[in-house]
Amino acid sequence: MTGWGSVPQRAREFEEVALVHLDALYRTALRLTHSRAEAEDLVQDTYLRAFRSFDRFDPGTNCRAWLFTIMRNLFLNRIRNHGREVLEADGGMVDVVGTPELRPGGGNPEEEFFQTVLHGDVDRALRDLPPTFREAVVLADLEGLSYREIAEVIGCPVGTVMSRLSRGRSLLRRALGRFAREHGYVKEAE
């Protein structure tokens, strides 16, 4: 039992390649769980699980997709184990609008306000999407994963990713149009 004070080499390597994706994983976990506590738990478990299999991780492969895959599997297991749809849990819902951890947008106040309102709407609209479409849209449009990465994470062919994205986006647009009309930003139907 040596070197208790020092950081093990393996841990350092892991931190270097994996921790850069923490924000992306956390944001996605929030969208999956709708709860800060659950999101933190999920992300933490994801990293610990990833570290345990880090020996088998090939440095040439895509770390981001690998982490997202682990997180997705853990999340699905939780849903199965708990016998409930965590996605729809309403206890401890996160109101992502105006939370302190939001990165300041820069730009003028009006624009920021507009973005914030829209952010709330986007969040709401995403929440209303069927989970399979939501995950494709979140990974592609909010986290910028490529089709191939998403296919790897979800475990489906690229063609399926494309059709889910197309369908998900069109549902999302429709919902956002509806909210805009509710807010009075837009008067008539799209």
Place this chain on the structure above:
Amino acid sequence: MNCAEFRTRLHPYVDGELPVSETAAADAHGVACRACAELARSEREFRQVLRRQPREVAPDELRARIVSRVRRQARWRSMPGRLFTPALAAAAAALLVAVVMPLARPTPSLVGALVDKHIAYAQIDRPAEMASADPAEVAEWFRRRAGLRVTVPDYSMAGIRLIGARLADAHERRAAYLLYEKGMTLLSVFMVPAGAGEVDLPGTRVTYRDQQYMTYERKGYRTVSWTDGQAVYGLVSMLDYDALLECADKLRWERASQTRL
């Protein structure tokens, strides 16, 4: 490329996922067809709206916790004679973790009483008063039932499954018991209140990861106990001391991080 072909490729086109040759064809079609160009423009704009959303960042505290856990795990992995090896997993094991809440001077026989309780529980069919495999649910049950803030450690990675909980008395104090199972063997976690002042626990003093514990054997069961000032904690098991100390360490760690929150 005609309009129909363009539209079936609209999303990959806008996402930059089309092969170069098809991208060029789609570009050319967009120049020629105003309606399709407008579709692409509108899709791009929609992407922009999504990408312009404020981006939340993970709390620093979460980052720190992950780093610290990963490092602990790395150290643990580099230890000789690692804990939950497959061989050990196969071994019949009963583990009892006693978490004793503030208690007035627990005597050596408190730990003994916990061992007796464990033996008794191991013999009944359904030892859990409240059955659940969900740590959060069990913690909530204690909160509602007895107003206790109980840390319910998750040992599932070591093949130790939470089966439930119960409330019972230990030395005329209300004790919280968490019950786990490894294979067919019972494992329990206890909590009993402790008062201020000295706490005497039986056995031999050991240090594990910079923390103090007492190890003590009774009726063939091993116990590991400790106190954090507010509470006395103990584990009782047929597992070896390494395993017990590992479980104790995890409980202690989870308890500490919960208290910090």
